[in-house]
Amino acid sequence: MMTTRRALCASLLAAAGLFAAPLSWADNWPSKPIHWVVAYPAGGGSDFLARQLAPQLERQLGERIVIENRPGAAGIIGTAHAAAQPGDGYTLVTGDNGAMVFNSELYARLPYDPQGFEPIGFMAGFPLVLVVNNDAGFTSGRQLIDAMKANPGKYSYASPGVGSPHHLAMELLKERTGSFVVHVPYRGTAMATQDVLSGQVPITVFDTAAGLPLIRAGKLRALAVMSEHRIPALPDVPTLGELGVKDANVTAWLALFVPKGTPADIRQRLTAEMNKAITTPDVKARLEGFGLEVAPSDAAALERLLARERAFWHPLIRQRGISAER
Numbered sequence: 001m002m003t004t005r006r007a008l009c010a011s012l013l014a015a016a017g018l019f020a021a022p023l024s025w026a027d028n029w030p031s032k033p034i035h036w037v038v039a040y041p042a043g044g045g046s047d048f049l050a051r052q053l054a055p056q057l058e059r060q061l062g063e064r065i066v067i068e069n070r071p072g073a074a075g076i077i078g079t080a081h082a083a084a085q086p087g088d089g090y091t092l093v094t095g096d097n098g099a100m101v102f103n104s105e106l107y108a109r110l111p112y113d114p115q116g117f118e119p120i121g122f123m124a125g126f127p128l129v130l131v132v133n134n135d136a137g138f139t140s141g142r143q144l145i146d147a148m149k150a151n152p153g154k155y156s157y158a159s160p161g162v163g164s165p166h167h168l169a170m171e172l173l174k175e176r177t178g179s180f181v182v183h184v185p186y187r188g189t190a191m192a193t194q195d196v197l198s199g200q201v202p203i204t205v206f207d208t209a210a211g212l213p214l215i216r217a218g219k220l221r222a223l224a225v226m227s228e229h230r231i232p233a234l235p236d237v238p239t240l241g242e243l244g245v246k247d248a249n250v251t252a253w254l255a256l257f258v259p260k261g262t263p264a265d266i267r268q269r270l271t272a273e274m275n276k277a278i279t280t281p282d283v284k285a286r287l288e289g290f291g292l293e294v295a296p297s298d299a300a301a302l303e304r305l306l307a308r309e310r311a312f313w314h315p316l317i318r319q320r321g322i323s324a325e326r
Contacts, residue, residue, distance in 0.1 A: 029089050029266050030063040037093040039078025041071040044189075045126055045209040045292070046094045049254055052286050053123075056277040065092075074163055074324060075099040076110065083112035087261025089270070093117070095257045097165045101309045105317045106163040106324040115306075117257040121271045122297040122305060123278055124287060125251040126207035128169050128226040129234065131215065136202035141224035141243045144203070148179035156182040157203035158192040163324045166205040168313065169226050169250035171320050173240065176248045196220065207252050208233060208291030226250045233291060251293075255302050271298050 036054060040046045047069060054065040070078030075098050082093035100114045130141060138144040148155060159167035162185045174181060184201050186192035189210045196204045197219060205226070206214075212233055214220045222237045228249045230239055240248045256274055258267060275296040277283060284294050297305075 029269075030061055032090065033064040033066050034061070034090050034092060035066050035068050035085075037068050037070055037078050037082040037091065039070055039072075039075040039082075039094070039099060041188075042069050045207065045252075045290070046096065046254055048209070048290055049124060049287065049292065050094055052283055053274070053277050056280050056283050057273060060273050060277060074103060074106075074161060076103060076107075076112070079114075080111040082257075083116055083259060085259050087118070087259040087263075089258065089262055089266040091259055092120075092270075093257050093259075094123075095255050097168075097253060097309065097313075098163060100255070100257070100306060101313055102163050102165075102168065102317065103324075104310075105314045106322065108325060116260050118260055118262050118267055119299040119302040119306070120256040120258060120267060121274055121299060122253065122255045122295055122302050123274065124292040124294045125253040126209055126292060127231045127233075128166060128250050128252060129206050129208065129211050129215070129222050129237070130173070130224040130226065130240075131196070131204050131206050131211055131220045131222050133196055133199045133202045134219070134221055135199050136221075138202075138221070138223060141238060141240070144223055145173075145177055145179070145243065145245065148174075148181050149177055152180040153182060155203060156184050156201050157205070158184050158186060158196050158201040159205065160189045160192050161185050161187060163322065165250060165252040166207065168317070168322070169205050169248075171322065172248050172250060172316065173226075173245065175316065175320065176245050212291050231293070253305075254292075255305075267299065 036050050038046050038050050050067050054067060058065050070081050075096065079093060079099040082091055085091035095117065103110055104114050132138045132144065157170055159170065167183065167185065181203065192204060193210065195201045215222045222234055224240050224243055225231050225234060225237050226240055226249060278294055278296050287294050
């Protein structure tokens with residue numbers, strides 16, 4: 001009888017201990033390599049950010065991070081792949097304006113739900129710059145804007161593709177200034193850059209990663225930044241606001257997401273580790289040298305940004321009649 005009572009007490013105490021101190025999902029995470037999906041080609045801004053952050057995150061987490069480039073269809077292929085993965089903390093995905101905001105309005109149907117991801121946090125933004133070919137004849141942003149307004153349809157501008165932040169930034173500028181400039185979409189930044197350099201298309205909007213080397217080398221002329229404030233990399237270039245164009249601020253941004261269902265404690269740890277990694281001095285310096293503006297945040301701040309972006313851009317896309325399926 002005494003043995004039975006002791007066994008029963010021991011069982012009850014063990015059960016009580018289990019209920020009192022449940023294991024956290026994050027206690028044993030990560031225990032295998034983490035895959036980070038980048039929905040754009042190697043060498044671009046999204047890829048650069050992931051490859052700069054991954055080694056630091058590996059040191060912090062003690063596990064390998066594998067970068068998976070899955071480019072194509074304006075980020076749709078890679079983002080859809082990430083959405084189909086288990087929510088177990090072993091898949092990360094870089095989300096940007098296009099994948100998480102624009103695409104749901106640019107396409108009638110998507111193979112993923114932009115709101116079907118769990119946000120981890122904002123990482124960084126690429127300021128956008130209004131740029132012209134040196135032979136285009138424009139020496140100031142005000143001069144270009146006045147010419148665009150006075151000569152509807154005379155000028156054209158290049159973009160990396162329909163629905164890119166660069167395209168929509170220019171469409172916003174056209175809407176705010178009441179001007180008409182012909183859109184010439186390309187399949188990526190490299191092809192657009194080539195034709196702007198050659199003078200076949202006189203105007204473009206560059207992100208700082210693609211544009212700064214060419215601007216600094218004197219091959220192209222920056223006329224305005226599309227940020228709210230001037231940027232350190234181009235301190236002498238005015239904002240659109242300074243040129244009298246209000247509410248036309250646009251930034252190409254990058255944030256971190258995980259598939260739906262990823263446990264909350266893993267998401268919280270990811271947010272903390274990402275913020276620590278991206279603000280590590282040498283990592284931050286490399287990102288800023290590439291043209292990125294580092295701005296770590298938490299999931300709630302990213303959720304608020306997404307709500308603001310969708311509320312702003314979706315009506316504008318409809319109003320301008322922009323579709324990626326035409």
